[in-house]
Amino acid sequence: xxxxxxxxxxxxxxxxxxxxxxxxxxxxxxxxxxxxxxxxxxxxxxxxxxxxxxxxxxxxxxxxxxxxxxxxxxxxxxxxxxxxxxxxxxxxxxxxxxxxxxxxxxxxxxxxxxxxxxxxxxxxxxxxxxxxxxxxxxxxxxxxxxxxxxxxxxxxxxxxxxxxxxxxxxxxxxxxxxxxxxxxxxxxxxxxxxxxxxxxxxxxxxxxxxxxxxxxxxxxxxxxxxxxxxxxxxxxxxxxxxxxxxxxxxxxxxxxxxxxxxxxxxxxxxxxxxxxxxxxxxx
Ligand SMILES: NC(=O)c1ccc[n+]([C@@H]2O[C@H](COP(=O)([O-])OP(=O)(O)OC[C@H]3O[C@@H](n4cnc5c(N)ncnc54)[C@H](OP(=O)(O)O)[C@@H]3O)[C@@H](O)[C@H]2O)c1
Numbered sequence: 619x620x621x622x623x624x625x626x627x628x629x630x631x632x633x634x635x636x637x638x639x640x641x642x643x644x645x646x647x648x649x650x651x652x653x654x655x656x657x658x659x660x661x662x663x664x665x666x667x668x669x670x671x672x673x674x675x676x677x678x679x680x681x682x683x684x685x686x687x688x689x690x691x692x693x694x695x696x697x698x699x700x701x702x703x704x705x706x707x708x709x710x711x712x713x714x715x716x717x718x719x720x721x722x723x724x725x726x727x728x729x730x731x732x733x734x735x736x737x738x739x740x741x742x743x744x745x746x747x748x749x750x751x752x753x754x755x756x757x758x759x760x761x762x763x764x765x766x767x768x769x770x771x772x773x774x775x776x777x778x779x780x781x782x783x784x785x786x787x788x789x790x791x792x793x794x795x796x797x798x799x800x801x802x803x804x805x806x807x808x809x810x811x812x813x814x815x816x817x818x819x820x821x822x823x824x825x826x827x828x829x830x831x832x833x834x835x836x837x838x839x840x841x842x843x844x845x846x847x848x849x850x851x852x853x854x855x856x857x858x859x860x861x862x863x864x865x866x867x868x869x870x871x872x873x874x875x876x877x878x879x880x881x882x883x884x885x886x887x888x889x890x891x892x893x894x895x896x897x898x899x900x901x
Contacts, residue, residue, distance in 0.1 A: 657682035665739030669841030718768035737766035758805030783828035821889030837895030862897030
């Protein structure tokens, strides 16, 4: 039998030499992980009073950011800011003419900067196109597409004038990529499809100004918006059979995508639509 005991005085060194590959690896790993930190960054996040937005506010704050949260339900925003321990609540209807400009101005007045925008506020109407009203369609486009454009433009103007880099994360949808099949959402599909390509357009216009623009396109996550789908057998069947993973997502399964795109960890990523959908758009 071979004796593998090290001879006396030839034991393994206790630490790696400074330039060993594993030390380099440890340094690289720690640099990658620190890229996800959001310390000293101010994030403007719309649609924070429920669902995905509430979760994004929590995870971005945990990563070190200060989050300015917007939505119409003021009480919910106040409770959230209390829970987060810092941040600013800005109640508003984001589709109102002056609201996007006022929201960015509120962040700058309070904190002197805006580094990240998360365009998350949204509504979704289920209506067959043939029965839709043009006012309903326009209203949905105003909230889901026009307002994110205005919020992004006001933030980008400030970033460019002040020579500050920034990141804009738009919340799209798998329904901005594929038709909904049995689920009939013409306004939502148009708005989210528009938001996806607006993401690419703004990314290309602002890349040399240091502003990255990306989108997260979620599959199905249970929130107030789609509670009805989750409460019905037909809705769950639609979600489970059309999702290769055979299930909806859990809110925490969006955390990694948000932290990646919002933070410097995605320094060379722009114009990207990141699907977090259990494979919905893979088939
Ligand atoms: N859940 C999913 O499966 C899923 C999938 C794909 C994409 N998304 C997208 O994710 C985003 C968040 O949706 P969610 O699922 O978290 O739904 P949600 O719980 O209904 O949240 C929607 C948020 O948008 C806000 N909002 C709606 N209209 C507004 C307005 N006019 N002005 C300001 N804020 C407004 C709501 O706040 P107030 O009512 O207080 O104003 C709420 O905070 C949306 O863009 C949605 O399209 C969700």
